[in-house]
Amino acid sequence: MKVNLDGRVVIITGAGGAIGGAMAEEFARNGAKVVVADYNEETMNHRVDVIREAGGEAVGIQVDVGSRESAAHMISRTVEIYGKVDCLVNNAGINGGPEYRQPIHQYNDDLWERIINVDLNGVYYCSKPAIQQMEIQGKGGTIINIASIAGLTPLRLQCGFTAAKAGVINLTKAMALEVAPLSIRVNCICPGSIMFEGTRALFYADPVKAEAMMSHIPLHRPGDPADIASMACFLASDDSAYMTGSVVTIDGGWTCGYTRDF
Numbered sequence: 001m002k003v004n005l006d007g008r009v010v011i012i013t014g015a016g017g018a019i020g021g022a023m024a025e026e027f028a029r030n031g032a033k034v035v036v037a038d039y040n041e042e043t044m045n046h047r048v049d050v051i052r053e054a055g056g057e058a059v060g061i062q063v064d065v066g067s068r069e070s071a072a073h074m075i076s077r078t079v080e081i082y083g084k085v086d087c088l089v090n091n092a093g094i095n096g097g098p099e100y101r102q103p104i105h106q107y108n109d110d111l112w113e114r115i116i117n118v119d120l121n122g123v124y125y126c127s128k129p130a131i132q133q134m135e136i137q138g139k140g141g142t143i144i145n146i147a148s149i150a151g152l153t154p155l156r157l158q159c160g161f162t163a164a165k166a167g168v169i170n171l172t173k174a175m176a177l178e179v180a181p182l183s184i185r186v187n188c189i190c191p192g193s194i195m196f197e198g199t200r201a202l203f204y205a206d207p208v209k210a211e212a213m214m215s216h217i218p219l220h221r222p223g224d225p226a227d228i229a230s231m232a233c234f235l236a237s238d239d240s241a242y243m244t245g246s247v248v249t250i251d252g253g254w255t256c257g258y259t260r261d262f
Contacts, residue, residue, distance in 0.1 A: 001230035003237035006031035009082040010236065011074065013065050013126060014092030016043030018196030019146070021050075022225035023089060023232045028056025030233050032087075035078050037063045039092070065092045065122030066114075075129040084137055087236045088130040090123045090168075091146040098202065101157035112160040119164035123171060127186075131179055140183030142236045145172045146228070147190045149251045165190075169247055176245030185244040187235045192251025195222040215260075218253030 010027045014020040016038035028034045028051045036051070036058050038044035044060040051058040061077050064070040078085055096111045123145055134141035150158060151165030172188035179186060193213060195204060204210045204222060214220045227250050234240050235248070249255055 001026070001030075001233055003030050003233050003239055005233065005237060008032045008086040008236070009035065009078065009084050010087040010089065011035040011037055011061075011078055011085060011126075011130070012089040012091055013037045013063060013074075013122070014039075016040050016047050017091075018198070019191065019194060019225045019228050020089075020091045021047050022229040023091065024058065025051055025054070025056070026226070026229035026233050027236070028054070028058055030237075032057075032236075033082055034058040035074075035082075036060045037074055037092075039064055063092075063126075065090075065126055066117040068125050071122070071125040072129045074126065075133055079133060085130055085133045085141065087142045087144070088126060089144045089146065089232055089236075090126055092122055093119045093146065093164075095119075095158065095161045103157060104159045107159055115160035115164050116167075119161070120167045120171070123168055127175060131175075131182070131184060134184050135182050140185070143175065143184065143186045144232050144235050145169075145186070145188045146232075147172070147188050147247070149190050149192045149249060149255050152190055152247075152249070153255050172247065173245045180244060185235075185240075187240070187243055187246045187248065189228060189231055189235070190247060190249045190251065190255075191223065191228050192249070192254045193217065193222045194225055194228065196225060216254055217251070218256060218259055221252065223250060223252060 010032045012024050015024040015036040024034050036047045048058045048060045063074040147168040148165040150162045151169045154162040176186040203213045
C-alpha cells in the first residue's frame with residue numbers, strides 16, 4: 001500500500017519479529033522515520049539494517065514494554081533522536097506455546113502474569129507517555145494497537161492471551177474516546193492466523209495440522225505479515241482521518257461464523 005507518511009516518526013514495538021518487522025519495513029517504504037523497538041537486541045538491529053539497506057530511515061531502541069520505566073525511556077529517547085512522536089504501534093506481545101495450553105483451573109499462573117504484563121499492561125505503559133508527548137506537540141497523532149481475533153472470539157486453553165487481547169480491544173476504544181479532543185486517533189487491528197516462522201512450525205509445515213487450521217478460515221489460507229503492515233500504514237495516514245476507536249479484523253473471514261456444516 002502506498003500512503004504518504006513522509007517525515008512522520010513512528011515507533012513500532014516488537015519490531016524485530018515477523019509482523020512488527022513487516023510493519024517497520026512498510027512504514028519506512030512510505031517515508032516514515034521508524035523506531036524499531038524490541039526486547040531482543042539482535043533481531044532489533046537486524047531489522048534496522050534491513051530498512052537502511054533498502055534506503056529507509058530507522059533507529060533501534062531496546063525496550064521492555066512490561067516496564068513503565070523502559071517504555072517511558074523509549075518515548076523520551078525517540079524525542080531526543082527525532083524531536084517528536086507522530087505514531088505509536090503497540091505490537092509487542094507474547095503467548096504460551098502448545099505445551100502451556102491448559103484449561104483455566106490448570107493454567108500456569110506465571111504465564112498468566114507475563115502475558116497480561118506484556119500484552120495488556122505494555123499497551124498502557126507505552127501509550128501513556130506517547131500521548132503525553134503528542135499533547136505537548138499539539139499536532140495530534142495516531143496509536144495503533146495490535147490485538148488478535150482471540151480477543152473477539154476466545155480460543156480454548158489460552159485464557160491469558162484471550163483475556164489480554166480482549167482488554168486491548170476495549171482499551172483501544174476507551175483511549176479513542178479520551179484522546180479525541182487532542183486530535184489523537186486510536187485504532188486496533190485483530191490479526192487471524194498469519195504465516196511466519198512460528199505458525200509454520202506449529203501448524204502449516206504439517207499438512208494435517210494445516211488443513212485443520214484452514215478449515216476455520218473461509219478463504220482457506222493463512223494471512224501474510226504484509227497484510228497487517230498495509231493496514232497499519234493506512235491507519236497511520238491521513239487517508240483514515242475519520243477513523244478512531246475502530247477494530248479491524250484481518251482474518252480471512254475466521255470470525256464471520258461457523259464454517260462447518262451441521
